[in-house]
Amino acid sequence: MERDGEQSEARRRDPLPVGHTVSMAAVMPRPALAAEPQLRPVISFHGVGKTYPNGTVALRDVNLAINQTDFVFLVGASGAGKSTLVRLLIREEVASSGRIFVEGREITGMPRRKLPKLRRTFGIVFQDYKLLQRATVAQNVAFALQVTQPGLRHLREKVEEALWIVGLESKLEKFPDELSGGEQQRVAIARALVHRPRIFLADEPTGNLDPDTSWGIVQLLLQINHRGTTVVMATHNREVVDLVRRRVIAIEGGRVVRDEIEGRYLKEGEATI
């Protein structure tokens, strides 16, 4: 279907129309230039620990800094603390010790009333998509904008643009249960993208998907990162991590045990089965 001129113009200007073709530039790691101002940490953890009320220690003395241009894989076994780290970032959980900064603001002691603004900094996707089953694809994506920016003009255009980015512009009026798992995750990504977040968090986004579909989702995230959005992806997907070769932060028993710029899922020489 032909779209209006303004949108077509926006797409012509777009250096990389995401979701349709992927260039190698998007997949290859970019050189790190210390002088670039965008390399200042957008996320930093300083001695962060998290112990749940039942006594389970999920994180111990975590120190890390993530820069604006980073694409980070958080890897580790189930229960290692990856999801806790993501939950601490969006303040779904509160750290038991240490300090966490997001874009220079400390979030550890942030009052509840400021949390909505913090969460609008992020685009978040989960393994189970978290879509509204009784709402259409377009309504699911629009929901994020209606919540964060009520009264926004050109809502429909923005929703269509986000769905075009993830390659689902033809499925606006479908319901989630009419889509495949990969398509549902794309809808979740469109919803996370539509308000143009500066940081994209993905907690096991490929956990329920087959290898081909997983690879499609990761390509999408790489292209989102290429547009200047920080991406943090917690994953178990060894193939994807080893193929992409981006920054890898490995967590074991709640501690950061490895942080490599072009890392692999397992350490060089680590035994596998």
Place this chain on the structure above:
Amino acid sequence: MRMLASLRFAVVSAGQNFYRNLAVSLAAVFTMGLILLLVGMALLGTHMLNQVLTDEQARASNIKVYLQDGVSLASVNNLQQQLAADPRISAVHFENKDDAANELRNHDLGVALDAVGSNPLPASLNLDLRRLADLPDIDAMVRTNAIVDRGSKPTSYNPDVIGKLQTLIRVLQIIAVVIAAVLGVISLVIIMNTIRTAVYVRRREIEIMKLVGATDWFVRWPFILEGVLGGILAALLAGGVIAAFYKPAVSNLKSTLFIFPLTYDGSFLSALILMLVAGGGALGAFGSYLGVRRFLSV
């Protein structure tokens, strides 16, 4: 502009959610409707009881002070003025012997009166008292007056009947208050749980709203409006049932319980429906507020 847009989103979401979860919404409306029907019936029952008691009290608060035959009109006038000045008495009316006879005739007892031949009935001063409780004192006071009949029955005061009536009124009022309080507490608990179940079904939606950065009030408003909508619908349902059955019930009870002077009170029915609508809306809003609170801690 943003406020207006938020309000519009809340209203549209409330309507959409009500419709999308129609089964749960209707279950909540019917449960609330049933409870409000019970509350409405209890309120109406209390009102009808009050009507009867007020009527009985008004009737019981009358006392006839019988006067001796042949006393001067001046002395009657004097006593009448003395009683009218008493703050406990609201009205004093002189009833002469002929009036007393006519009243008896009005009650179809004229035949008995004609059989006697002359008029044996005494003249009286009929007093209306403000409070039933003052009857014994007034009775004791008038008995000492010289012009009052010294026969076996100087006044119409019957301490047994009045004492029993006063006890009955107190007991019935306590029972009505207890019933209303128990029903009120039960309805609040049931309504809150019903709404909490309706909210529980949609906890995922709340979680998503919170994760994309919605404020607590932005999440709450659609649920609260939906609660108000459900509460009002339930109240209209209950009010409709009560309105349909009130009049037939009154005429039916009137014929079976003829000793109670029951009457249909249309203005109270309107007030009751308004009270149910306001109460239903408030309960719905309060129940939703509490129901959502549990899921807002994300």
